[in-house]
Amino acid sequence: MLVIKDLYAKVEEKDILKGINLTVNAGEVHVIMGPNGSGKSTLANVLAGNTNFEVTHGTATFNGKDLLEMSADVRAKEGLFLGFQYPVEIPGVSMVNFLKTAVNEHRKYRDQPPLSASDFLKLMREKKTLVQIDSQLTNRSVNEGFSGGEKKKNEIFQMAMLEPSLAILDETDSGLDIDALRIVSNGVNLLKTPNNATILVTHYQRLLDYIIPDFVHVLYQGRIVKSAGKELALELEEKGYDWIKKELGE
Amino acid sequence: MAEVIDKITAVQRISDIYEANLSKISSGLPDYVNNSRRSALAAFRRMGIPGFKNENYKYTDLTRLFDNENFRRAFKTDEFDVDLKDVFSCDVPEFDTHLILVVNGWYDEKNNPNASHPEGIIIKSFQKAVVENRDLVEKYYGKIAKAEADPLTALNTAFAQDGLFIYIPDNTHISKPLQLINILRSEDDLYVTQRNLIIAGKNSQAKIMFCDHTLLPQNFIVNNITEFEIEEDAVIDIYSIQNQHNKTANLIGLYIRQQQNSHLVTNAVSLHGGIIRNNLNVLLDGEHAEAKICGLALSDKNQHVDNYTFIEHAKPNCQSDQLYKNILDDSSTGGFTGRIHVAPHAVKTQAYQRNNNVLLTNAAKMNTKPQLVIDNDDVKCSHGATVGRINEEALFYLQSRGINEKEARLMLMFAFAHEVLAEIKVDKLRDVIDKLVNKRLRGEVSKCHSCALDCIR
Ligand SMILES: Nc1ncnc2c1ncn2[C@@H]1O[C@H](COP(=O)(O)OP(=O)(O)OP(=O)(O)O)[C@@H](O)[C@H]1O
Ligand SMILES: [Mg+2]
Numbered sequence: 001m002l003v004i005k006d007l008y009a010k011v012e013e014k015d016i017l018k019g020i021n022l023t024v025n026a027g028e029v030h031v032i033m034g035p036n037g038s039g040k041s042t043l044a045n046v047l048a049g050n051t052n053f054e055v056t057h058g059t060a061t062f063n064g065k066d067l068l069e070m071s072a073d074v075r076a077k078e079g080l081f082l083g084f085q086y087p088v089e090i091p092g093v094s095m096v097n098f099l100k101t102a103v104n105e106h107r108k109y110r111d112q113p114p115l116s117a118s119d120f121l122k123l124m125r126e127k128k129t130l131v132q133i134d135s136q137l138t139n140r141s142v143n144e145g146f147s148g149g150e151k152k153k154n155e156i157f158q159m160a161m162l163e164p165s166l167a168i169l170d171e172t173d174s175g176l177d178i179d180a181l182r183i184v185s186n187g188v189n190l191l192k193t194p195n196n197a198t199i200l201v202t203h204y205q206r207l208l209d210y211i212i213p214d215f216v217h218v219l220y221q222g223r224i225v226k227s228a229g230k231e232l233a234l235e236l237e238e239k240g241y242d243w244i245k246k247e248l249g250e
Numbered sequence: 251m252a253e254v255i256d257k258i259t260a261v262q263r264i265s266d267i268y269e270a271n272l273s274k275i276s277s278g279l280p281d282y283v284n285n286s287r288r289s290a291l292a293a294f295r296r297m298g299i300p301g302f303k304n305e306n307y308k309y310t311d312l313t314r315l316f317d318n319e320n321f322r323r324a325f326k327t328d329e330f331d332v333d334l335k336d337v338f339s340c341d342v343p344e345f346d347t348h349l350i351l352v353v354n355g356w357y358d359e360k361n362n363p364n365a366s367h368p369e370g371i372i373i374k375s376f377q378k379a380v381v382e383n384r385d386l387v388e389k390y391y392g393k394i395a396k397a398e399a400d401p402l403t404a405l406n407t408a409f410a411q412d413g414l415f416i417y418i419p420d421n422t423h424i425s426k427p428l429q430l431i432n433i434l435r436s437e438d439d440l441y442v443t444q445r446n447l448i449i450a451g452k453n454s455q456a457k458i459m460f461c462d463h464t465l466l467p468q469n470f471i472v473n474n475i476t477e478f479e480i481e482e483d484a485v486i487d488i489y490s491i492q493n494q495h496n497k498t499a500n501l502i503g504l505y506i507r508q509q510q511n512s513h514l515v516t517n518a519v520s521l522h523g524g525i526i527r528n529n530l531n532v533l534l535d536g537e538h539a540e541a542k543i544c545g546l547a548l549s550d551k552n553q554h555v556d557n558y559t560f561i562e563h564a565k566p567n568c569q570s571d572q573l574y575k576n577i578l579d580d581s582s583t584g585g586f587t588g589r590i591h592v593a594p595h596a597v598k599t600q601a602y603q604r605n606n607n608v609l610l611t612n613a614a615k616m617n618t619k620p621q622l623v624i625d626n627d628d629v630k631c632s633h634g635a636t637v638g639r640i641n642e643e644a645l646f647y648l649q650s651r652g653i654n655e656k657e658a659r660l661m662l663m664f665a666f667a668h669e670v671l672a673e674i675k676v677d678k679l680r681d682v683i684d685k686l687v688n689k690r691l692r693g694e695v696s697k698c699h700s701c702a703l704d705c706i707r
Contacts, residue, residue, distance in 0.1 A: 048650050052642075076652035090644045092665025101661070102651040109652070141665075142647075158651065 001026050001197055002047075002067075002166055007058035009046045016042045018222035020058070024166065027194045029211060031233060032201045034219035035241050040201045041085050043219065044170045048082035049075045062166070076102075077109035081164030083155035085171045085201075090142040095154075098142050099124065099161055106162060127160040131187040148175035156187045163191070168199045173207040185210030205237035218244055260299050260316040265291065267323065268408060274325045275411060282388050283380050283410070290397040290407035297401040304401070309585025309617045310527050310556040315499055319471060321441040325411070327356040328436065347429035347459065348373075354434060355444035355474070356412045368424050372417040376445055379415035386417055390447060394477040395505040400529065402501055406475040410445035413474075416458075420451035420481070427457040427489075427676065434472065434498065435465035446476040450512075453483040457676060460490040462500055462523075470498040478506040480514060482536065487515040489674060491683065492523055496551060499525040510536030510565075517674055518557070519683055520547035521690050526555045534561070534568040534596075545574040546670040548690050549582035549614075556585035561601065563592040563629075569600040575670050576607045577663055577691070578614035588633065589621040597628040605635040608666055663691050 002024040009017040016039045024030055032040055046053045047060065049072030060067040062078060070078065090098070103123070104114040115123065128135065133153050143151050152172050159167050169188070173181055188198060188211055200211065208230060216232040217224045218241070226232065226244055258266075268275070268291055276284045299316045300307035350373055351358040357375030367373050372383065380387050397407040414430060434442065450456060464470060480486050494500055500523050508514055520526050532541050547555035561570045576584040586605045607616040620633040640662055648658035667687055674680040 050646050050650075052646075071655065072646060072649040073652050073654045073658075076650055082650050084647065084650075088641075088643045088647045090641075090647065090662070090665065092668055093644075093648075093661055098648070098651070098661070101653055101657065102648075105652040105654070105657070162651065 002060070002062055004047075004060045005058055007043075007046070007060060008056045009042060009053045010056055011042065011053050015056075016053070016222055017046065020219075020222070020224060022217070022224060024197050024199060026165075026197055028197050028215065029192075029213045030197070030199045031208065031213040031216045031230075032199060032219055032224075033203065033216065033233065033236055038219045039222045040219050041170055044082055044085075044168045044199075044201060047075075047168060048072060048080065073105070074109075076162070076164075077106050079165035081159050081162060081167045083152075083159060083167065083169035083172045085174070087143050087146075087151040087155055089144045089146070091144050093142050095138045095140060095142055096124075099138075099158070102158075103161060123161065127157060130160050130190060131157045132183045133157045149177060149180050152176055153180060153184060156184050160187060160191060165196045166199070167191075167196070168201070170201045171203065172200075173202050173204060181207065182210060205233045208233050220244065220248070260313070260319075261295055263320075264316075264405070265295060271323070271325055275409060278377060278381075279411070280380055280384065282384075283391065286392050286397065287408045290404045293398045294401050294404035294408060297404065300401050306400070306558060306587070309583075309587065310525065310554065312499070312501070312525075312527075315471065315525065319439070319441065319469070321439040321469065321471060322436070323409075323441050323443075324354045324356065324436075327358075327412070328354050347427045348424075350414060350428060350430045352414055352430060352432050352444065354436060354440060355442040355472075357414055368422075368426070370419045370422050371424065372415065373428070374415050376413040376415050376447065377411065379447070383415070383417065386449060387415070387447060390449065390477055390479050392477075394479060394507045394533070395475050395503060395531075400503065402473055402529070403475055403503055403505075406443055406445060406473050406503070409443040409473075410475070411443065413445040413476075414448075415446070416448040418450045418454040418456050418484075421453045422451065423455040424457070427459050427679065429459045429461065432460065432462045432472075432474070433465055434463065434470045434494070436468050436470070437466070439469040441471045442473065444472065444474040446474070448476065448478045450478070450480045450484040450486050452481045454481070455485040457487040457489070457679075459679070460488070462490070462492045462494055464494040464498050467495060467497065470494070472498065472500050472502070474501065475503040476505065478504065480506060480508045480512045482509045483511045484509075485513045487675065488517070489679065489683075490516075490518045491686070492518070492520045492526055493686075494523045496522075496524045496553060498523055499527075501525075501527045503529040503531070505531045505533075506541075507533045507535050508539040508541065511538045512536065513539070514541040514543075515673065515675070516541070516543050517670065518545040519671075519687070520545070520549070520555045521686060522548075523553060523555070526553075528557045530557070530559045532559075532561045532570065533564060534570065535564050537565045537567045539565070539568045541568075541570045542673060543570065543572045544670050544673045546667055546687070547574075547576045547584060548579075548667070548687065549576065549584060550579035551582060552580070553582045554584065555582075556587075558585070558587045558589075560589040561591070563590070563596040563599045563601060565593075566595065566597045566599070568596065570602070571600075572603040572605075573670055573673065574605045575667060576616055577610065577667060578607065578616055579610040581611070581613035581615075583614070584616045586616075586618040586635070587621060588619075590623070590631065590633075592624045592626060592629050592631070594625040597626055599626075599629040599631070601629065601631045603633040606666070607635075607637045608663065609637060609639055660688075660691055664688060667691070
């Protein structure tokens with residue numbers, strides 16, 4: 001589904017990603033961990049098409065197509081979703097209008113007619129129940145005045161609405177209380193099918209009590225320096241990152 | 251043999267036009283109107299053409315415009331051979347208004363059948379009103395808009411002949427909006443002087459809409475002054491939609507005096523025009539008067555939109571709240587000056603002001619300045635101004651959900667603009683203006699939906 005080869009990227013003349021290799025297949029859940037500032041969000045943003053980051057080398061293909069050639073909106077319509085670490089507030093753009101536009105842009109891309117107003121509201125109700133998001137939130141402007149946790153839930157809600165084939169969730173678990181964490185994880189699990197895949201960026205093993213990953217990767221200084229099964233997360237929780245740095249000869 | 255002749259100044263040329271046509275200008279008008287002309291002209295000569303040297307016109311220099319004009323003056327009503335019903339149709343059937351048509355500054359007798367106006371209201375030409383309703387007009391004419399204080403007001407007072415007169419009697423509530431359509435239509439370049447007087451009686455309620463249009467592609471200069479008296483407990487909404495072509499200079503002066511407990515909303519939506527200058531003067535002259543003052547301007551190419559407001563808190567316990575926004579594209583320019591004066595005895599004043607602007611290009615320019623003069627300590631005042639760009643982070647967020655860049659930009663611009671439009675409390679009108687603004691932002695011809703007049707060329 002996603003094949004990343006030797007990917008380098010920089011921001012404002014600073015090299016951040018320094019040779020990323022990663023393959024994600026349908027049905028898999030990957031976890032990316034790593035110390036602050038190692039480049040996790042950068043990778044997520046580069047994949048989602050944020051033009052603030054410049055890819056200087058390497059390739060990324062998504063379902064056989066050259067991902068790096070596509071604009072951000074086309075990537076989304078091809079089925080890629082980024083759950084932001086810091087979702088932005090957009091005053092004046094209502095949640096309903098935003099989602100309706102997004103959903104119908106996806107449909108247009110697939111040559112489907114736009115949803116009727118009532119079908120759209122039905123879809124929204126259904127997905128709201130799934131992620132148990134407060135009804136009031138969807139009557140407001142996008143993320144405006146949402147609490148940290150509400151913003152994260154809203155990301156999952158949008159994911160549910162758009163049904164991506166590959167979701168990259170950047171620290172969606174941070175800032176969630178225990179109940180919210182369970183709800184969000186449930187949402188991810190419920191949306192999981194053999195045809196889609198998830199990349200979870202997280203700092204905490206506790207998320208993995210709810211979501212069972214197939215692979216855990218450690219991103220350090222712009223490279224994936226270690227990959228293993230879910231047991232790696234436990235080991236990191238226990239020992240931190242020093243032993244990995246040592247292994248790398250630092 | 252070459253003779254050197256001093257280039258005659260615009261002020262002198264205008265004075266000459268005045269002298270040469272004084273009998274035409276004064277014809278049919280009573281002394282109390284004509285007697286103020288000469289002192290107004292003297293005031294104009296003293297102040298000169300508005301330009302950078304005049305502190306109040308720092309952002310809009312009209313000297314070039316006036317130096318280069320040699321436009322025809324409409325000293326009498328132009329024969330307008332079109333039936334209003336043929337050119338005007340409303341495709342928003344629910345949006346029903348009382349239509350009033352003014353052509354080149356002249357009230358259009360043929361197209362304004364008096365019978366259709368709501369009961370008790372007087373709507374007629376200024377020319378007629380000064381004679382037929384002398385008791386009403388004389389009390390206010392030249393009292394709210396003072397010629398000595400502003401060159402454009404002086405110029406207007408010297409040349410004033412016609413325009414619109416509206417009187418809303420005490421306790422009269424008009425539910426249907428009054429829609430005044432100002433049309434410019436001339437085969438040659440035209441200079442228009444228009445003078446309006448509107449009186450809203452005690453405890454009256456009305457919504458008044460001004461629509462400024464151009465019908466033919468000639469050069470136009472409009473010098474339009476409106477005096478507006480709002481008496482005790484009256485509730486008045488004034489909406490203006492400015493939609494004219496790029497060869498128009500629309501110079502608008504709106505002078506409002508509010509009495510006790512009156513409530514005012516103004517919202518000026520500048521969609522299109524060459525030079526637009528809105529002078530808005532609100533005198534809060536009775537306790538507990540409130541004014542909500544808004545403006546939205548969208549500009550591109552070389553357009554220029556300048557909003558100048560002067561809110562005078564003359565009595566205690568009044569409130570004014572201003573919100574102005576501009577979106578500037580290409581090499582368009584804009585200005586906002588928000589002058590607030592709180593008089594020494596005007597305690598418990600609340601005066602707020604905000605001006606937010608978005609520049610879409612590096613070439614677009616916006617000048618903004620608050621001017622607060624507060625002469626007592628017992629007030630709540632705030633002001634804030636920003637000039638920024640489209641939020642790139644928000645743009646990426648929208649794009650990452652599948653919305654293409656163009657649409658995402660539009661959503662953000664529209665969201666920015668909508669805060670001003672949200673202040674329009676007539677739902678149907680707001681919907682119409684929302685659509686117009688949306689079309690304008692999309693770069694589609696912004697001809698009013700509800701108007702068959704083909705304004706944009
Ligand atoms: N726009 C930017 N300008 C300059 N530096 C940036 C920018 N964005 C990211 N960086 C830098 O790139 C490096 C990687 O940042 P990134 O956000 O990818 O880290 P992260 O692994 O997601 O960290 P965290 O766990 O704290 O979220 C950091 O040193 C950061 O300061
Ligand atoms: Mg991060």
